[in-house]
Amino acid sequence: MRHLLSAGDLSQDEANLILDTAEEMRSLADRPIKKLPALRGRTVVNLFFEDSTRTRISFEAAAKRLSADVINFSAKGSSVSKGESLKDTALTLQAMGADGVVCRHGSSGAPHLLATSGWMTGAVVNAGDGTHEHPTQALLDAFTMRRHLGSLDGRRITIVGDVLHSRVARSNVLLLATLGAEVTVVAPPTLLPVDMSRWPCTTSYDFDSVLAKSDAVMMLRVQRERMGEAYFPSAREYTRRYGLDVHRMAQLSDEAIVLHPGPMNRGMEISAEVADSTRSVIVEQVTNGVAIRMAVLYLLLSGSNESSEEQNA
Amino acid sequence: MSPAPVPVPRTVLDASDISRALTRIAHEILERNRGADPVVLLGIPTRGVGLAARISERIAAVEGQSVPTGSLDVTMYRDDIGLKPARALEHTDIPPGGIDGKVVVLVDDVLFSGRTIRAALDAIGDIGRPKAVQLAVLVDRGHRELPIRADYVGKNLPTSLVERVTVHLTEYDGTDAVLIADKTGAAV
Numbered sequence: 001m002r003h004l005l006s007a008g009d010l011s012q013d014e015a016n017l018i019l020d021t022a023e024e025m026r027s028l029a030d031r032p033i034k035k036l037p038a039l040r041g042r043t044v045v046n047l048f049f050e051d052s053t054r055t056r057i058s059f060e061a062a063a064k065r066l067s068a069d070v071i072n073f074s075a076k077g078s079s080v081s082k083g084e085s086l087k088d089t090a091l092t093l094q095a096m097g098a099d100g101v102v103c104r105h106g107s108s109g110a111p112h113l114l115a116t117s118g119w120m121t122g123a124v125v126n127a128g129d130g131t132h133e134h135p136t137q138a139l140l141d142a143f144t145m146r147r148h149l150g151s152l153d154g155r156r157i158t159i160v161g162d163v164l165h166s167r168v169a170r171s172n173v174l175l176l177a178t179l180g181a182e183v184t185v186v187a188p189p190t191l192l193p194v195d196m197s198r199w200p201c202t203t204s205y206d207f208d209s210v211l212a213k214s215d216a217v218m219m220l221r222v223q224r225e226r227m228g229e230a231y232f233p234s235a236r237e238y239t240r241r242y243g244l245d246v247h248r249m250a251q252l253s254d255e256a257i258v259l260h261p262g263p264m265n266r267g268m269e270i271s272a273e274v275a276d277s278t279r280s281v282i283v284e285q286v287t288n289g290v291a292i293r294m295a296v297l298y299l300l301l302s303g304s305n306e307s308s309e310e311q312n313a
Numbered sequence: 314m315s316p317a318p319v320p321v322p323r324t325v326l327d328a329s330d331i332s333r334a335l336t337r338i339a340h341e342i343l344e345r346n347r348g349a350d351p352v353v354l355l356g357i358p359t360r361g362v363g364l365a366a367r368i369s370e371r372i373a374a375v376e377g378q379s380v381p382t383g384s385l386d387v388t389m390y391r392d393d394i395g396l397k398p399a400r401a402l403e404h405t406d407i408p409p410g411g412i413d414g415k416v417v418v419l420v421d422d423v424l425f426s427g428r429t430i431r432a433a434l435d436a437i438g439d440i441g442r443p444k445a446v447q448l449a450v451l452v453d454r455g456h457r458e459l460p461i462r463a464d465y466v467g468k469n470l471p472t473s474l475v476e477r478v479t480v481h482l483t484e485y486d487g488t489d490a491v492l493i494a495d496k497t498g499a500a501v
Contacts, residue, residue: 017401024386024402031407033439038389066389302389303399 007135007171021295039068042099062293090119108132123300138171140292153180161220211251245271322494334467339371358403365420381408390432412441422480424450427461
């Protein structure tokens with residue numbers, strides 16, 4: 001594993017290695033000194049071309065807890081706003097000696113380009129690219145579910161909402177399928193991609209019919225900023241058909257949990273009562289996010305990459 | 314012409330030797346620390362954890378009181394972490410009472426260069442401040458590269474650098490034995 005660009009690239013063994021490593025990283029939160037020396041002397045650049053609060057600070061906390069030096073870069077107020085290309089930004093990072101680059105970009109494929117173009121030698125972690133993927137979010141969701149449900153093999157996971165624009169949905173479907181879960185995607189027809197035949201999941205337009213058999217329900221944010229046109233008649237109608245409220249929550253089985261990648265539109269896709277209920281693991285997802293990102297950074301950056309380069313030579 | 318002999322390592326300690334050594338170490342720990350009260354056993358994965366559990370059982374049998382026993386992974390504190398491909402982490406389990414003010418007895422299978430123990434001392438420093446740290450090993454094979462020594466030793470085993478010492482424990486390998494072989498795997 002040289003980069004983390006797509007949740008679909010992970011084998012079951014690699015995914016489980018990351019989740020097991022995260023389990024060890026999570027115990028750090030209970031220690032008096034929340035710091036490990038694993039990445040001492042390594043430099044991690046957070047390269048964020050798109051706004052983000054939780055993902056950026058989560059990666060920053062993860063890198064700092066592993067003793068890496070962190071450089072934060074956001075497109076606003078940088079040379080990118082003067083028209084610098086991705087290539088020149090990458091060359092600058094390479095010249096500064098970045099060992100790892102955590103990249104969020106509004107265009108799908110930007111992290112892949114950084115990793116494969118040869119502009120820089122550091123490891124690239126995709127922190128969300130356009131409407132493509134967000135692999136660390138999928139990993140932290142799987143980690144959170146695994147902590148509550150045990151093995152995900154054969155578990156039924158329902159993902160509800162704006163799948164068309166959601167990189168979280170795509171990464172989750174790919175990873176959960178790798179881990180053996182049965183995934184059902186629920187959305188209005190206008191918010192599903194045209195061809196779902198290659199997605200390893202089933203689809204449904206009827207939220208109520210899948211509630212009772214779900215072990216976990218993941219609500220996606222309605223991404224108004226990515227919607228140029230109307231995908232559903234009104235917010236109220238969306239909420240009535242696809243929102244998770246207390247009545248729908250009552251149909252879930254006793255152990256079922258509710259996830260949301262955040263930020264939430266309370267009252268839109270999820271009601272405030274559900275978000276604050278005991279089934280909701282949304283705050284825990286944030287805690288687990290730091291552990292997952294520590295695991296990913298540790299596995300990508302801690303060792304020498306000489307052996308992998310020798311294999312390529 | 315006879316076929317080339319399959320290399321067979323030589324057994325240095327068998328199951329009863331290991332059992333007697335661990336019983337002696339358990340008594341030495343109690344004697345040195347005047348009982349089990351201040352003692353916390355921390356095994357270093359993988360086989361140190363099994364050894365710590367066995368020493369813990371013996372202390373419980375002698376004193377009638379169990380000592381807190383856990384495991385301490387030192388992977389991220391190793392000085393060669395940047396030289397080798399990333400390694401999977403082992404489990405760290407610090408007993409609920411913590412280690413502050415306690416006598417931590419580190420338990421490992423083989424003491425060699427001493428670098429694992431140096432890493433363990435750094436790891437302990439991030440977890441708390443014990444009153445003292447002691448070291449128990451099943452085999453001390455010499456060739457120290459750091460000023461570190463063991464307080465409790467199952468067997469001192471003089472070796473050459475090319476030889477390989479392997480500890481097998483029932484929990485992990487199906488049998489109890491300490492084996493020594495040259496680099497081809499043959500007995501020495």
